[in-house]
Amino acid sequence: MIGGEKASVQNPIIKYAVDNGWEYITPDECLRMRQGETGIILREIFEAQMMKLNPDFMDGNIINDLIKKIENIRPTVEGNREMWEYLKGLKTVFIPYQNRDRNLKLIDFDNVDRNKFNVTDEFSFRNDRFSTHPDRPDIVFFINGIPIFIVETKSSQLLNAIPIAMEQILRYHKEIPELMVVLQSFQITDIIKFFYGPTFNVSDNTLIEWKRNDRNFEELVKAFFDKSMVLKIIKDYILFIEADNEIKKVILKTHQIRAIDKIIDRIESKDKSRGLIWHTQGSGKTFTMIVSARKIILDPIFDNPTIIMVVDRNELEQQMFENLKKVGFENIVVANSIDQLRKLLIEDYRGVIVTLIHKFREMMPEISKRENIYVFVDEAHRSVGGKFGNFMMGALPNAKYIGFTGTPVASTHGPNTFMIFGRDDPNGYLDKYGIIESINDNTTLPLTYKIAPNHLLVKKEILDKEFLELSELYGVSDIDELNEVLRKQVTLRNEMKNPQRMDEIAKSVAEHFKNNVEPLGYKAFLVAVDRESCVIYKKLLDKYLPKDYSEVIISPYYNDDEEMKKYYHSEEEERELRKRFKDPSKTPKIFIVTDKLLTGYDAPILYAMYLDKPMRDHVLLQAIARINRPYESQGMKKQYGLIIDFVGIFGYLKKALLFDARNLDDIMFAIQNIELLKERFKNLIEEMKKDYLEPLKGLERDKIVDEVISMLKASEQKRNDFYKKYNELKDLYEILSPDEFLRPYLTDFKDLTSINLILQKLFGNKNLPYLEFSRKTADLVKNNTIPENIPVITKTYELNAETLKKIMEKKGNTNEKVFNLMITIRDYIEKSLNESPFLISIGERAEKIAREFTSNQINSEATLEELKKLVQEILEEKEEQSKKGYSKETFAFYYFIKQKDLKDPEDLANKFMQLTNKYPKWFSNPTQEREIKRFLIKELMAKNYSAKDSTVIIKEIIENLKKGIKNGQR
Structure with a gap:
């Protein structure tokens, strides 16, 4: 499935969702239901579902109040937790005519089909704080009219597609937090892989690959957006943790979800009573334990059970108790002594008991014969195999035991974790998440x-x-x-x-x-x-x-x-x-x-x-x-x-x-001698030297930049290969430096860094010389004591007529002139946009020319001429801006009017200036913006333009103006 982002990724996801029973709503219909771009809730659907799910007290006034509350929740992680509590049914609503609070149901988790599932695309949203051009998330999923998930899609042919999608999600959190605070999870995909993560706790570390037994893309998407799975994610697999006076949001990883499902199945089993969860250290066993326990406690099928969380160190005992409290457990007690544990069991305590394995010492046999006692043993490789484990299992003969460990013991002479907890499974474990898999998922590091x-x-x-x-x-x-x-x-x-x-x-x-x-x-x-x-x-x-x-x-x-x-x-x-x-x-x-x-x-x-x-x-x-x-x-x-x-x-x-011999190969894979990293660095830099540096040998310095561009311009695949290899080389350098081993390679590494910088400046969207480098690489680039063969480009020319003349007259190939002119334009626009928002349009045209050049749609000579025209236009417009004396916003409006070749641009600009004086908050107030648009449309119609043309022109100009002001950080 090759093609653009929308055709190859976005549309198939919507199709698969519809196949799963989600109902598609067009962007226009979605906008109508939300009552405009600042609306969040699909009001008609929300109203109907609230009446259906809360029939004995719901009315129109309560629904309107709910919509106001949801659309005005604080755009913070605390607000996101509040929204989650609403969705889970943990919030109440005051009923005036009953003079009491009632439990509120926004979603029916017990009866999937009583909910309304909708999906839309090109979701146009802007907030009330800025009347900017709207953000447009690719896909949004709704339950009962409430947005739940947001999806960003990227073409598989786009370099760094997933990081770019992540940047988009982060941008939404900054620009439209009012929407993001309602959403509970985001998904990003390039059709090759499908990832998800929690809103309001976004980073590479919280990004999770959705894996389901190597299924294809269609099956992956359908498994994630299965209606029952979506409800489980909201109800069970999202956690808000309070730690160090800070709230963190967690969404469980696929291996945790898989293990929890298996634990619940084992707990429900009539003929199997034990299970081993073998998940490598650092992969989140604690959350797996806690969520499993919560599901058991809350499910009526388990008939008010007792769950015993067993640890084997005092520090871990308190830590487990704190973790349980953080996720909202109420019926929880720490057995502080042998006598207290004995008393709790004799008195048939229901809820969660946290205890040390040692407190089962001398525990009387069959102290409780209940079957709905479930014992979760943390670090199950330790003391359970000895006398304390025997006391525990003798005291609770009908309980079910689930062990959790990252390092099981397979001893033939002493305790054996597989024999104790894995006897009901042919492999000796209920679920395994190994070191290699964990490293591949970036759950843990080598x-x-x-x-x-x-x-x-x-x-x-x-x-x-x-x-x-x-x-x-x-x-x-x-x-x-x-x-x-x-x-x-x-x-x-x-x-x-x-x-x-x-x-x-x-x-x-x-x-x-x-x-x-x-x-x-x-x-x-x-x-x-x-x-x-x-x-x-x-x-x-x-x-x-x-x-x-x-x-x-x-x-x-x-x-x-x-x-x-x-x-x-x-x-x-x-x-x-x-x-x-x-x-x-x-x-x-x-x-x-x-x-x-x-x-x-x-x-x-x-x-x-x-x-x-x-x-x-x-x-x-x-x-x-x-x-x-x-x-x-x-x-x-x-x-x-x-x-x-x-x-x-x-x-x-x-x-x-x-x-444990069966775990040894995985461990040896995960723990490498640093000499292997040195060997990898040496091999990689020699490979890159041959591919990228040797073709530059013997060239004059003023020809090198041109040759780099010629060498890597022709093939996007070749550029992508360079980026991939260079990023690995840079990471290795950061780890190894300083080390005498690196000395023979420093010049070559600096030269490759220079090539990377040239490519970033020309092929990237921004002129960011050091942001992608950490301290050691940046210091090397700036260190003049290390020789280099390739010019290190750290600054651009000042943009003026003299600069243009120098670049055009400079000896050398046209490619280098294109490079120098392109980065000079980019740098100038970035620095000047705040004072000259009209430059946003010229910047977009410059990027279009750059894309055509780098994709070989136009040759270097034609590119140079186009860039030269842009420079001349910038200089002419800056001079006119100075002469006119307009405000920066008015001159930008005047410039956009001229670009449309409209009649009387100065008259329209003067009227716009008067309007902005009358409506000074037009940029942040939608009502004032509408008044300005209405007046200007009438002005164009008075100049004999049609109503349709006038509306389209003014809307486009205002959107461009807002875009320029926004990017210039008004």
Whole structure:
């Protein structure tokens, strides 16, 4: 299906929706029902459905009040949550004649067919704050007259189609938040892939690919816009989370939705009582647990159940309780002791119980024989296989058990996660979301590691004897268990805590952080062997970094001396430190830890882990999973998590990860030696040098830009290949720099960066020299000590008659003249649009000429002549603007009138100026705008233009004028 965006993507989506039972409404009919471009609700449909769903109290006055409330909800994430609460039926409405509040139903979630499903395209909307030209989302989906989903479609042939669609969604949030606050989800697609995400929490990190067993595009679209699925998304799969005094909106990913469906099926099963959800670390298991629990609690079929959320650490117990509270659970209690847990079970508590696995110790057998008890075990690879698990299952013999883990244990000698939770499934698990799949989905990131110099590593014989070969550490799954074993290994700990070694490591960490991590805007963990080492490292780091850069996070211990107690933090202080750590603009930048925060703490800004603690198996994977979270901020996008290994564990990675052979290949794929990245950088830059730099060898510098344009102008595919390779090369450079390894490649990398800049300036829509570069690449471009063969273009010419003459007389090929003139025009218009909004029209014509040139529709000579005419026109119009003395808006109107070759342009311009004085808020007031249009249409008709022509002309001129003023940021 090849063709334009509308024909190949937009129209098929509407067809598939109609096949699914959605009713299509034309844009004109939609506009009529909304009563104009500022309306949001399809009023006729909304009124009929409100009467149908709320028959015993609804009337016209209440409906009008509801429409006003919905169309005036605060355009913020708080407002978006309020709208979601309306949709879910969590809001009431006051009924005056009954003098009471009644529950309000906007959607019938129990009876799908009682709802009205509509879809439209080219949805023209503008708000009351700006009477600008309207935004036009491609497709909007409605339920009962309320817009629910917005779809942006792009052609598959468009380079960077998905990022461009994302920019469009972000623009809608800025320009028409009144519409976006009602919508609950957005979808973007280029027909190759289909993505969705939550409104009011939009970023690459919240963008989710919709996957359904490798179905084709039609099946994907129909599965997503299935009417029952849409209701599930609204009712079950959207969450609003309050964390750090901030509301975040979450929409579940496809693997979470899939797992929840399987969990509910297993809970309903008559002959199966257990299930294992094997989802890799960092993929959102907590939300999967919480939403599953909420569905069970709210569904009458489960007959007022009890759900027991089992964790195995105090910190995780409180964290689970907080997470449940954040999503609105009410019947929830933490069992703070063995006695309290026993009491809750004896008294037949209904709701959610959060508890530690250890609190089942010595629990009496068959304390409850109820069947509607559902036990969700977090980190199911740990203590469940021991005596505490036996006590739990003996106490609740008829309960159903669902285990959740990213690192199952497959031991033949001890606990086996698959045997405990996976016995009802042939593969040993109910659902799996593996590391490779997670990385491919950008749910988690791959990890790369670098081993420290040999003189800082633990001696191999000591590491083997006192760690790698210890049988009691095989399959270790708990960090307290690991700590207990390490505490006994005196030789190992003494070597690691050698003062000279620790000082050298602290110095190395400080230098690496300043050069490699801080310039990228990220943060780091330093993981020490024990609590005392944490304090020592803090003192040492303070020698090499500002004191506020680092903080120790450790648990108190009854036997600590006064020196250790200096580094304690109260719960409130630690909470504040955790919050500050997630903020790129605040300190601390490095947390020094030994066990705290190595499980459960989620800080996507965490990029580097300096590892000076022997770890293995599940404990190692849990710890390093802290750095695998995607993160994007201020143009920086995290590509990897980085581990600097000061122990030497990663030199024996297979030996350290022997706990589960079937997971080992995936893990090894996800954790790469940084030397592999260097090899990839070397191969990629050599490949690009051959393809793009060698053809430029021997050319004079003034011929190089021309040759770059000639080389890459002819083929869009060749340009796309360059962009793809260069972006990968740039990401690798950011990760590796600074490193001696890069020295031989710096000139070539700078030359390729220059080519990229030339292409962006000519083929891009804006002149943005450094925005796409992060700090390291931008610094290299600006660094004159690195030689280059290709001119680094960092500024444009001033646009004047002398400039035009210089460009035209300059020796060289016409291509280079086109380039210089094009970017000069772009730069001038961008800088001058605020004072000269008439330039919006010339800018659009310039871009049209550029597109025709780059797509080979016109040759370079013709392009140069067209651009030359534009420059001359700009100079002439600027001179006339100065002479006329009009306001910038009036001169723009005068210019557009002249472009239409209308009679008496000065007379019309003077009348327009008088009108804008009479209606000074015309730009933000639709009523005043209508008055100006009405008067001007009459003026044209008085000059013998037809009513139809007059209306079309004035409407187009006013829209162009508003577009110019808007882009110039009035």
